[in-house]
Amino acid sequence: MKVLLLQDLKGLGKRYDIKEVKEGYARNFLFPRKLAMCADEKATRMKKAAEIKEAGELAHLRAKAEQLKGERLVFKVRVGERGEVFGGIHAAQIEKALGNRGYEGIGVKLPHPLKSLGAHEVEVHWSHGVSAAVKVVLETGLDQ
Numbered sequence: 001m002k003v004l005l006l007q008d009l010k011g012l013g014k015r016y017d018i019k020e021v022k023e024g025y026a027r028n029f030l031f032p033r034k035l036a037m038c039a040d041e042k043a044t045r046m047k048k049a050a051e052i053k054e055a056g057e058l059a060h061l062r063a064k065a066e067q068l069k070g071e072r073l074v075f076k077v078r079v080g081e082r083g084e085v086f087g088g089i090h091a092a093q094i095e096k097a098l099g100n101r102g103y104e105g106i107g108v109k110l111p112h113p114l115k116s117l118g119a120h121e122v123e124v125h126w127s128h129g130v131s132a133a134v135k136v137v138l139e140t141g142l143d144q
Contacts, residue, residue, distance in 0.1 A: 001026050002039035004047060009035060016047045058128050064103065065132035068124060073097050073134060076141030079117065085138060088113030094122060094136060114138060 001023045005013050013019050018039045021030065030036035037043055073094065078086045091108040098106055107125045114120050117138050125131045 003030060003036040004039045004043040005036050007035050016050050018043075018047070054128070058130070061126045061128055061130040065124075065126070065130050068098075068103060068132045068134055071098075071101065071134050072137060074137045074139060077117075077138050079140050083117065085115045085117065088115040089136065089138060094124075094134075098124065098134070 001021060002018055003021055003026050005015055005017050005019060008014050012021070019036075021036075026036060026038075031038075075089050075093070075097075077089070080086065090113045091110045094108045094110075095106060098108075103124075105126060108122060109125070110122065114122075114136060117140065120136045120138070121133045122136050123131055124134050
């Protein structure tokens with residue numbers, strides 16, 4: 001029996017793949033759990049609509065990534081007598097600053113907080129594997 005997968009299933013396939021499975025597996029496991037549907041004409045229309053929607057989302061995210069390349073985030077931080085930054089800048093702070101500028105649904109992964117003055121390149125990720133780099137600048141500026 002041919003089925004259209006409605007979710008990613010480990011060992012079977014990805015979402016919107018059409019797979020051949022045993023009828024009992026489809027009727028007793030996949031269909032009741034809404035993991036798949038019968039691969040008929042309605043399912044193929046649904047798959048095409050999803051592919052078109054995903055392509056549009058991907059194009060939108062790529063445009064956002066290109067726009068982000070020109071952005072520069074400046075954080076004013078407290079520094080000690082020897083120039084060491086107190087606290088540092090964390091990924092959540094960068095995500096919040098980007099969210100305030102209209103970049104939603106992003107993820108920032110930093111191995112450690114930014115703790116040195118100057119410019120830093122930070123990788124920003126969206127869904128669908130789209131990523132871009134943003135320049136984060138740490139400057140002295142809070143009450144010393």
